[in-house]
Amino acid sequence: MPELPEVETIKNELIPHVVGRRITGVNLYWENMVLVPSASELRARLTGQKIVSVSRRGKLLIFGLASGESSIIHLRMTGSLLIMPALAEPEKHVRAVFKLDNGTAIHFYDPRKFGKMWLVRDVESVIGKLGMEPFDPSFTPEYLAGIMSNRTAPVKVILGEQSLIAGIGNMYADEALFAAKIYPLRPGKSLSGAEIKRLHRSIRNVLDAAIANKGASVQDYFRPGGETGTAHYDFKVAHRGGKLCPVCRTPIKRIAVRQRGTYFCPKCQREMPR
DNA sequence: CCCGGAACCTGAAGGC
DNA sequence: TGCCTTCAGGTTCCGG
Structure with a gap:
């Protein structure tokens, strides 16, 4: 999508x-x-x-x-x-x-x-109501920390709120959280400064790599010429339920977060870090 | 304001 | 083979 x-x-x-x-x-x-x-x-x-x-x-x-x-x-x-x-x-x-x-x-x-x-x-x-573009210079770790603070909602849900950050949806939220080693259900306000920094970097890295691959064709995405994209070949967790984590070989888990399929590695993304 | 769930849609996939 | 149910998810709306 x-x-x-x-x-x-x-x-x-x-x-x-x-x-x-x-x-x-x-x-x-x-x-x-x-x-x-x-x-x-x-x-x-x-x-x-x-x-x-x-x-x-x-x-x-x-x-x-x-x-x-x-x-x-x-x-x-x-x-x-x-x-x-x-x-x-x-x-x-x-x-x-x-x-x-x-x-x-x-x-x-x-x-x-x-x-x-x-x-x-x-x-x-x-x-008018859209939030920050992820590649805008003003999208900083401080901005990310600001939108996560005082929120009890899952970090995965907050990442997908278009009024805060514009453009992230279900699959790239999962990929960014995996890259940052953060469990998707963690309350926004529970993230440490180090986790915020990792997540900020991961968001940009994941989106940047996907653009280089012309997008991900997991369902019905076609480019204007009818071609598919190849970004999904690089997915580590998104839509990979049951397959092995490329980092630790643990099976990827799928849960529902706000009725949305959410994929993560239970070993790389601990519920209680450290 | 914040949170969570339902509704909008149709085709694919799974169960029996 | 075929009917029925469930699932997929971006956004908006609604109730608590």
């Missing part, structure tokens, strides 16, 4: 295909995906617009338009944006098609229908 490294990859690979292109037609097959404005108004206002930029904030893709408006897309769990020939018949799970002026089209492929879309003049109205 697209988290920061996957959305970053999609953004990078969409740019050469769409920047400078004009949208010549919009077909919507699942109108509930449009949050703002109405589906029919989005269709009308998007048609004819020129795309001037593509950027990422957290897990959101932002298409800057020549009018000054922005179209924003959240792929949620199973969404992909695929570059297709203009005449290609939309596959069963394609929820929207954006035709471009160069004989191609973007197909919004989303089996689970969780993806969302906005067309707004004020980008802040959509991204």
Whole structure:
């Protein structure tokens, strides 16, 4: 599922295909995906617009338009944006098609229908509540310590709160906690200064490595050209329940944290450290 | 404000 | 073979 490294990859690979292109037609097959404005108004206002930029904030893709408006897309769990020939018949799970002026089209492929879309003049109205970008220089161990302090919620849950840190989801939270040797259910406020430093470094290392591998294709993630990513080959714990820890050969455990599959090594990530 | 659980969705996988 | 249940998880909403 697209988290920061996957959305970053999609953004990078969409740019050469769409920047400078004009949208010549919009077909919507699942109108509930449009949050703002109405589906029919989005269709009308998007048609004819020129795309001037593509950027990422957290897990959101932002298409800057020549009018000054922005179209924003959240792929949620199973969404992909695929570059297709203009005449290609939309596959069963394609929820929207954006035709471009160069004989191609973007197909919004989303089996689970969780993806969302906005067309707004004020980008802040959509991204305004997002927290720090993990690669922002202001994302420091001190910032991480600040958001963990006074929290009894599991550190795994806090890592995934988009209003605090933007872009981390279920799999990269597990990977970062493994790299930092921290048990996922530890209360946020229980982390020591040394653990905060390790976690801070691990978050950046894990995300950086995943971007270098063009994202992780564990379920329905496809890049705009239809290719998968390879970051999941490097996963140490995420989605590896029952397999052996690459560090100590202990079987990886799977538990549910807030109804989410959570994978960790019971030996490398002790409930009570030391 | 904080915490935990349900709902939204559909396809895959497992049980009998 | 086929029906039924469970699971997957990003985000929002709701109750305590």
